[in-house]
Amino acid sequence: MKIAVDAMGGDNGPTTIVAGVERARDQFPDIEFLLYGDEAKVRAELKNEQRITVVATSEEILADEEPVRAVRRKKDASMVVAAQAVKAGEADAIFSAGSTGALLAAGLFIIGRIKGIDRPGLMPTMPDFRTGGQFNILDIGANADSKPENLYQFAVLGNYYAKNMRGIERPRLALLNNGTEADKGDLTHKAAYQLIAAEKDFNFIGNIEARELLNGRADVIITDGFTGNAALKTIEGTSMTILHLLKETIMEGGIKAKLGGALLKGSLGSLRDKFEYSRYGGAVLLGLKAPVVKTHGTASPEAVYYTISQIHDMLEKNVVADVVDYFSRNELAKRPEKND
Amino acid sequence: MSEQEIYDKIAQLIEERFEVSADKVSMTLDFKKDLNADSIDIVEFILELEDTFGAEISDEDAEKLATVGDAVNYVKNHQ
Structure with a gap:
């Protein structure tokens, strides 16, 4: 299998990406990598080029650029050329730590949607703190506006992923809503x-409220991109604030609190690690013709490695090909009744 | 390429992309109003136009393409 890597994406450029790629290369003998980026900078980071081909590109897409315009205009950007390689069949998947919007645009407009899927959904894997397991949630922001049939298709995609990738026979699906009763929500959520x-x-267990997200009630949570993005950022922000408050309380609490804090240092560190969900892999843009996977711009080489192992699993388990097959033979999944 | 040939190709693209029957496609068909196309649909369609006709459509020009007739005239005047 061949993975196209945008080596220029992310806050630390090729340094972090190449380190993660080399670790994955050493771990998975069946992966070949195509690294797209500034040739001199990429080569300077490479320890050995076994199963790694460096493809020189002259541009990169910056975080603050308008995504669609950047993808259309910067034809020699590392991310764009990597996506073109996937489109041309030279690579099986694309990985980037660059601009999320640009990767969405490159995935959507260069690689393209699976026939029958109206909109792809962006889906991370998150920790469930009650049972120590994981859950998937989509869409967390690929689309600002979603229709009920988009949410239905996210359910099909998430269900497939949980079954084939995570090996859950009957994944529990839940719809993120503002109450658990079936008649809760706005018109879109009621129809969805x-x-x-x-x-x-589906093994649909009904609506779920945002406060239950991390409690292991569902394997796949379906949401529209607007709500999903707000919910995810609330989790991130709240967890960071709690950790900050904890630290502040210990540091300002006098000698006893500081002693207690010193004793708890290891435990608090592992608590912080639990919130670091890039350990569970990257966010997948699900619904496209090939795996398009994104990790944080601040990702460590370890997170890059985990994300590449996730792509390896997706390719090995044929997740995308199975979804293509499902949508080509399942009329219902293609397009339920339009609501407009 | 004649206007009719351009129209036929564009009509075919629209039938496939927006899943509408041939009899619904006309020069006055409006992407947003009649086909309920959102910004993503429109960008995908513009890119398909570029691939099909080998033209590059600037963002400024793309924003002005509201109907099938606009697209046909654009391609005709830029070939």
């Missing part, structure tokens, strides 16, 4: 509930 509940293939 009905569409998802009507699908016999």
